[in-house]
Amino acid sequence: MPETSARPSSGSSSEAIVRDIVRGLYEGRYVAGQRLVEPNLAEHYGVSRGTVREAVNRLAAQGIVEAQHQRGARIKQPSRQEALNMLLITEVIVGLAARQAAAKIDSPGARDSFEAALAPLTTPQHAPAPLEFARLRSRFYRAMTRIAENAELERILSNLQVHLVRNRLVIDPERRAEAYRRIGAAVLAGDEEGAERAARAHVRSLIERLDEVFVTPFPFARDG
Amino acid sequence: MTENRSIEDAGDRRRAKSSPDVVVDAILSGIRSGWLVPGQRLVEADLTHSLNVSRGPVREALKRLAAEGVITLNQNRGAYVRALTRKEVIDMLTVLEVITGLTAKLATYAIRHGTCREEFERAHEALMAFRDQGDSVDFMEARRRYYDVLLRAGGNEELKRAMPLMQIHLLRLQFQQRVSSEDRARQFREYERITAAILSGDATRAERMTKLHIRRTRMTLSRLPETAFLRGDRERSVA
Numbered sequence: 001m002p003e004t005s006a007r008p009s010s011g012s013s014s015e016a017i018v019r020d021i022v023r024g025l026y027e028g029r030y031v032a033g034q035r036l037v038e039p040n041l042a043e044h045y046g047v048s049r050g051t052v053r054e055a056v057n058r059l060a061a062q063g064i065v066e067a068q069h070q071r072g073a074r075i076k077q078p079s080r081q082e083a084l085n086m087l088l089i090t091e092v093i094v095g096l097a098a099r100q101a102a103a104k105i106d107s108p109g110a111r112d113s114f115e116a117a118l119a120p121l122t123t124p125q126h127a128p129a130p131l132e133f134a135r136l137r138s139r140f141y142r143a144m145t146r147i148a149e150n151a152e153l154e155r156i157l158s159n160l161q162v163h164l165v166r167n168r169l170v171i172d173p174e175r176r177a178e179a180y181r182r183i184g185a186a187v188l189a190g191d192e193e194g195a196e197r198a199a200r201a202h203v204r205s206l207i208e209r210l211d212e213v214f215v216t217p218f219p220f221a222r223d224g
Numbered sequence: 225m226t227e228n229r230s231i232e233d234a235g236d237r238r239r240a241k242s243s244p245d246v247v248v249d250a251i252l253s254g255i256r257s258g259w260l261v262p263g264q265r266l267v268e269a270d271l272t273h274s275l276n277v278s279r280g281p282v283r284e285a286l287k288r289l290a291a292e293g294v295i296t297l298n299q300n301r302g303a304y305v306r307a308l309t310r311k312e313v314i315d316m317l318t319v320l321e322v323i324t325g326l327t328a329k330l331a332t333y334a335i336r337h338g339t340c341r342e343e344f345e346r347a348h349e350a351l352m353a354f355r356d357q358g359d360s361v362d363f364m365e366a367r368r369r370y371y372d373v374l375l376r377a378g379g380n381e382e383l384k385r386a387m388p389l390m391q392i393h394l395l396r397l398q399f400q401q402r403v404s405s406e407d408r409a410r411q412f413r414e415y416e417r418i419t420a421a422i423l424s425g426d427a428t429r430a431e432r433m434t435k436l437h438i439r440r441t442r443m444t445l446s447r448l449p450e451t452a453f454l455r456g457d458r459e460r461s462v463a
Contacts, residue, residue: 063385085382088330092322100318150315155293156323156386 013047014054020045021059025075025163028134032164033077036065064161076164080214083165084207090162091203093153094141098183098199100148102192110147111188117143118184124177134167140180144187169209179205243281248288250275252390255294255305255397258361262307262398263454266295294390306394307454310446316388316395317442321435323387327371328418328434330378332427340377341423347373348419355412359400368393370415374422399445402452407444414440 024030041052056073059065065073078086105111117140120128128136145154171179179202186194250271254260271282290297296304308316335341347370354363375384403411414437421430445452 082382085380088326088380089323089383089386092326093319096318096322150318151312152293152316152319152388152391156319156388159386160382 013045013051014058017041017045017047017052017055018058018062021055021075022064022158022163023138025064025161026134026138026166028131028167030075031167032075034075035071036073036075038072062159062161064164076161078164080210083210083214086160086162086165087203087207087210089156090160091200091207093157093160094203095196095200097141097145097148097150097153097157098187098195099192100150100153101144102187102190102195104147104149105187105190107147107149113143114147114184114187118180121180122177122184124173130167165213166206168213169206171205171209175205243277244284244288247271247275247277247282247285251285251289251305252294255390256393258397260305262305262394264305266303266305268303292390293388294394306391307398308395309456310450310453311456313395313398313445313453314442316391317438317445320388320392321438321442323383324371324438325431325435327374327378327380327383327387328422329427329431330380330383331374332422332425332430334377334379335422336425336427339379340373344373344377344419344422348415351415352412355409359403359408364393364396364400367396399448399452402445402448410440411437 021030021036025032036056038049038052038056041055042049045052056065056067059075060067060073064076066076067073101110101114105114117136120136121133121140141157145157179198182198183195183202186198251260251266260266266286268279268282268286271277271285272279275282286295286297286303289295290303294306296306331340331344335344347366351366351370354360354366357363375387414433418430418433418437421433
């Protein structure tokens, strides 16, 4: 559960709760498989149970939550195939985001915001704790996607619910830092091809981790 | 789904569904049949009246469709079937390039192992039958089916869900009058190449040919005059 109370400030209350839970999934504050208990959520967010129920319904419509008969709701736990499916899409979409960010790195403010978001991810010796790292990672992808400035790309990426699997796929900190360094260098150099390649390679390294988390092997060999 | 269905008919058929669902279905089927076109105004009063649904559900339906990018919703200007600005067209096609490329790649693996192979061959034949004909609702349907087989064959449920089918349809509707016969001929040559790659089992080539096809479409559309696109600042019907 989140450490601080998140009183919704703008927009409809249930929308704000949905946003906080989605963000919480990216940041590791909520986890796949976690049960959502209405009265607890209502107390935590300082809203009525009706508002919580509305939020839970929206999350169900987005495929993030599943209602369990007479047992409230649970955040979905994707199967290995579902996780693979999501990551395959993530690979090409994040690749595109990196490519487009590289193309637009000279837009006003882009370079500065990207460098600021990149820096904390490239130092493995001072690797932040998991929760903090997840926040920084989230910030990095947001910065990159914002620079890409493609609303369709953002929409697809945000609907992907890859956060349901992302935090379970752990990479060695040194290798992880190197991946971000490569992506960052290519984007900052305006190297569209290189940025796309580096971003896709990073997501593929996550796909390779699937077998450590799920038991069954790959359904088919990769052709490269 | 039959063509040329009126909004009222669509409403009657679905009385068992929730009220917003009725409205969403009716609008979507209106767009699919060409009864509603990009840039067209959607008037709340007309919808409540013809669908026999109250304003609350109509508003909810319009919000949902706006979230899907099928309509645009504005406090002052109202609701419109979405017409795309130049940037939106380019952005959408760059995204479509990569996800359709992925679709073709995954379909190739599956078809290589026998899944949906005959169905895909038939869908290809059906599409190619339109090569020397002009544009038509039937051609659009045949093309939709071609890509639909690929999506299904690939077996990636998330990809099916992520594919913005209505937006693709709106895109096609917005520009179908603007496709020259040279462009159309090029498209059909590209479909041949995509199909050949898929049937030969070369997933990498299938992805590449598909991406190339969509990239060429993006180039073609990017050369169209301003009148083909929605202006960035206001909604109006696209000529």
